[in-house]
Amino acid sequence: MISFNQVTKRYPGGHEALSNVSLAIEQGELVFLTGHSGAGKSTLLKLIAAIERPTSGVVSVSGQNVSRLSRRAVPYLRRNIGLVFQDHKLLFDRSVIDNVVLPLDIAGFDRRESLKRARAVIDKVGLLNREKANPVSLSGGEQQRLCIARALVSRPALLLADEPTGNLDAGYAADIMAMFRDFHQVGTTLVIATHDERAITALGGRTLHLDHGRIGEVPA
Amino acid sequence: MIGWMRHHKHALGTALHRLRIQAFTALLTALAMGVAISLPSGLYLGLENLSRVAGELPAQPEISLFLDAGASPEQKQAIATRLKQPDIAQARFVPKDEALATLSASQDLADITAGLTENPLPDAWIVRPQATSRDALVRISDGLRKMPGIAETHLDSQWAERLQAALAIGHTGVWLLAGLFAIALIAISGNAIRAQVLARRDEILVSRLIGATDRHIRRPFLYLGALQGLFGGLAAGGVLAVAGTILREPVEHLAVLYGSTFHLLPPDGAEIAMVLGLTTLFGWLGAWLSVTRSLHQVEATR
Numbered sequence: 381m382i383s384f385n386q387v388t389k390r391y392p393g394g395h396e397a398l399s400n401v402s403l404a405i406e407q408g409e410l411v412f413l414t415g416h417s418g419a420g421k422s423t424l425l426k427l428i429a430a431i432e433r434p435t436s437g438v439v440s441v442s443g444q445n446v447s448r449l450s451r452r453a454v455p456y457l458r459r460n461i462g463l464v465f466q467d468h469k470l471l472f473d474r475s476v477i478d479n480v481v482l483p484l485d486i487a488g489f490d491r492r493e494s495l496k497r498a499r500a501v502i503d504k505v506g507l508l509n510r511e512k513a514n515p516v517s518l519s520g521g522e523q524q525r526l527c528i529a530r531a532l533v534s535r536p537a538l539l540l541a542d543e544p545t546g547n548l549d550a551g552y553a554a555d556i557m558a559m560f561r562d563f564h565q566v567g568t569t570l571v572i573a574t575h576d577e578r579a580i581t582a583l584g585g586r587t588l589h590l591d592h593g594r595i596g597e598v599p600a
Numbered sequence: 601m602i603g604w605m606r607h608h609k610h611a612l613g614t615a616l617h618r619l620r621i622q623a624f625t626a627l628l629t630a631l632a633m634g635v636a637i638s639l640p641s642g643l644y645l646g647l648e649n650l651s652r653v654a655g656e657l658p659a660q661p662e663i664s665l666f667l668d669a670g671a672s673p674e675q676k677q678a679i680a681t682r683l684k685q686p687d688i689a690q691a692r693f694v695p696k697d698e699a700l701a702t703l704s705a706s707q708d709l710a711d712i713t714a715g716l717t718e719n720p721l722p723d724a725w726i727v728r729p730q731a732t733s734r735d736a737l738v739r740i741s742d743g744l745r746k747m748p749g750i751a752e753t754h755l756d757s758q759w760a761e762r763l764q765a766a767l768a769i770g771h772t773g774v775w776l777l778a779g780l781f782a783i784a785l786i787a788i789s790g791n792a793i794r795a796q797v798l799a800r801r802d803e804i805l806v807s808r809l810i811g812a813t814d815r816h817i818r819r820p821f822l823y824l825g826a827l828q829g830l831f832g833g834l835a836a837g838g839v840l841a842v843a844g845t846i847l848r849e850p851v852e853h854l855a856v857l858y859g860s861t862f863h864l865l866p867p868d869g870a871e872i873a874m875v876l877g878l879t880t881l882f883g884w885l886g887a888w889l890s891v892t893r894s895l896h897q898v899e900a901t902r
Binding site for chain 2: 452488
């Protein structure tokens with residue numbers, strides 16, 4: 381589903397975040413990306429969603445060459461990808477449910493159908509009683525779950541999560557990892573950047589280790 | 601098609617919502633636009649009304665020839681012959697008795713003419729030349745004046761013609777002014793939308809991350825610009841209505857002093873529709889320019 385072929389990403393200023401990375405991720409796989417901060421985990425995820433473009437090499441997603449995608453085509457790629465951000469990127473000028481419904485509004489779904497789907501997803505992440513609340517009033521863990529709900533509402537085939545449990549305590553982190561396991565079981569491809577070792581052992585799956593922009597497989 | 605309508609309905613709803621939550625800012629912007637638009641449209645209305653006054657005046661150029669009291673019959677005959685030439689479309693002889701009778705028939709002057717012991721009026725010709733251009737009229741008028749037996753010539757249409765020329769300049773001025781204020785309108789709208797785009801930076805960035813197209817992001821801002829333009833047009837209408845109410849009485853008073861029943865006429869439906877349509881269009885245009893530029897800036901500073 382995802383393949384990197386000798387991908388290098390150099391940022392303006394000369395910092396090389398990824399060096400000659402090649403990898404392949406199959407459909408339905410659960411893959412963890414590990415490595416110290418600054419190893420290139422976020423950059424790798426951004427290249428998959430076309431948030432960044434590689435300096436050289438080819439990134440392809442579902443057979444589409446993402447590195448060459450035109451600005452017009454990028455939104456349609458992203459509609460098939462659920463993104464979970466470490467800093468959540470929620471909108472605080474609207475309620476929980478309006479945050480979740482946003483991707484469906486963008487895709488042009490019928491409003492009533494959208495609200496029904498949004499409510500189902502909010503229920504799944506355990507925020508149903510907070511649907512009218514402003515995200516500001518949610519705790520860190522709740523905000524993270526809200527971000528996951530927004531990523532899942534359009535039922536993407538691929539979910540990318542950047543440090544989804546980064547600043548949560550162990551209890552919340554376990555909840556969220558359990559949620560990811562459920563999505564994996566229904567066939568969603570997941571790529572999760574994390575240094576939460578316990579989660580990796582709990583969920584199993586493949587682990588790719590990044591070290592100063594170079595990749596290596598960690599034997600399970 | 602249904603999806604397209606849904607997108608537009610959603611964008612319009614979003615735009616209306618943003619206007620509502622920023623009602624005061626929207627009102628200020630509408631007022632700024634309204635004042636700007638009311639200047640050219642007010643001038644236009646004033647000129648239209650003035651043109652109506654001018655339209656009631658004889659615009660057909662006429663030359664009045666007044667004969668010398670002591671002109672000989674031969675001279676009179678020569679003048680009559682001259683006036684049969686092809687450069688004269690029509691010539692009518694007004695004997696002095698007829699002129700006096702016409703004068704006496706007019707109510708106000710009857711008293712004066714009744715006191716006269718003899719007719720002080722000269723015989724006259726009312727001449728309508730073929731040509732209507734200013735130069736040709738002057739040439740004919742001057743030529744006639746040099747004929748023996750003619751005391752004086754008078755170009756009747758002179759001031760009406762000058763008024764027409766002045767009105768023509770006024771109309772050109774209105775279009776010039778309208779062009780300038782259209783630019784001002786685009787600038788006001790563009791500025792208001794730029795502020796909106798910057799205020800919605802986070803929403804724009806997040807929307808793009810979760811698959812919004814440029815069009816989708818731009819659409820509510822375009823509706824916002826168009827609505828803002830429409831409200832600006834309506835505000836201009838308000839400004840003009842107030843000005844019209846204030847001016848109506850003094851204008852009618854002045855008209856009465858001139859013995860006229862002139863009334864200020866408000867703009868007709870087509871004119872109102874045109875102004876509102878244009879302000880909406882320019883509001884939209886300003887928004888388009890601004891949002892297209894700002895979107896790239898927002899992403900560049902991500």
